[in-house]
Amino acid sequence: MRDVLSVVAGLAGVAAMAVAMHWLLNTGSCASGGPYLSRHACPPGTVPFTLVLVGGVLVWLAGIAISRNGLNGRGTGQWVWVAGFVGLGVAAILKSALQDSMPADARLGSYIMGGVFIPVGLGILVQRRSGRTAQPQSPGSPGRRLRRLHDNGVIDDAQYQRLRAVLTEPGTPDRLGVLERAIDDYAKGLLTAAEYEDRKRSATFTG
Numbered sequence: 528m529r530d531v532l533s534v535v536a537g538l539a540g541v542a543a544m545a546v547a548m549h550w551l552l553n554t555g556s557c558a559s560g561g562p563y564l565s566r567h568a569c570p571p572g573t574v575p576f577t578l579v580l581v582g583g584v585l586v587w588l589a590g591i592a593i594s595r596n597g598l599n600g601r602g603t604g605q606w607v608w609v610a611g612f613v614g615l616g617v618a619a620i621l622k623s624a625l626q627d628s629m630p631a632d633a634r635l636g637s638y639i640m641g642g643v644f645i646p647v648g649l650g651i652l653v654q655r656r657s658g659r660t661a662q663p664q665s666p667g668s669p670g671r672r673l674r675r676l677h678d679n680g681v682i683d684d685a686q687y688q689r690l691r692a693v694l695t696e697p698g699t700p701d702r703l704g705v706l707e708r709a710i711d712d713y714a715k716g717l718l719t720a721a722e723y724e725d726r727k728r729s730a731t732f733t734g
Contacts, residue, residue: 530603533594537607540587541614547580548615552622552637555630587611598651600678605651612648616641669694669703681710686731706730 550572557569587607591597594604620641623634673694677687690702709726712718718726 529593529595533590533603533607535590536586536593537590537603537610540583540585540590541607541611543579543583543586544611544615545583545618547576547583548619549622550576551580552619552629552633555633596678600675601680602678608651609648612644614648616644616648619644672707673703676706676710682706682727682731689732690730702730702732 554570554573557573590607591604594602594607596602597604598608619637623629623637623641629637670691673687673690676682677684682690690706694703706727709718709723709730713720713723
């Protein structure tokens with residue numbers, strides 16, 4: 528249920544931000560009131576759409592926060608993050624490239640925004656991928672250690688369920704410790720990929 532709410536809130540926030548940014552980018556730089564005169568006064572609707580933008584950001588962040596793992600593990604939180612940054616970045620670049628009537632300053636800002644947003648959004652996927660083969664031994668209870676390995680993609684759902692089922696059984700070998708040592712040794716270069724996979728299969732009842 529939390530993941531469903533995360534997706535709904537996250538996409539709603541992204542949609543609100545996209546609508547507001549579309550309108551504000553059509554305006555470009557402007558100013559209203561104050562002691563200085565602007566070459567371009569802000570048109571009606573600037574303040575409401577600015578508030579929509581701020582509200583969209585807050586709803587999008589709430590979507591990330593209510594997901595089960597947030598940004599710390601695989602799940603909807605990370606995908607909502609990607610949807611926000613990559614989606615808005617791509618939209619800004621396409622708008623700049625395809626809309627001839629766009630103000631020059633807004634066009635430049637859109638290209639800059641796209642160039643920053645897209646790498647930031649994709650960066651979390653690169654981080655997640657790199658964490659799959661270099662997860663060190665982690666302190667804490669066995670259940671939390673096992674969950675952390677699963678969240679980082681070291682073990683799949685089936686392997687997680689097998690280890691969880693025997694985690695607290697008396698007399699059971701410390702398969703979790705064996706798996707963590709194999710991960711640590713592989714990260715240090717002490718094991719080949721084949722040796723690492725062999726130990727992993729043995730520890731998770733798949734070998």
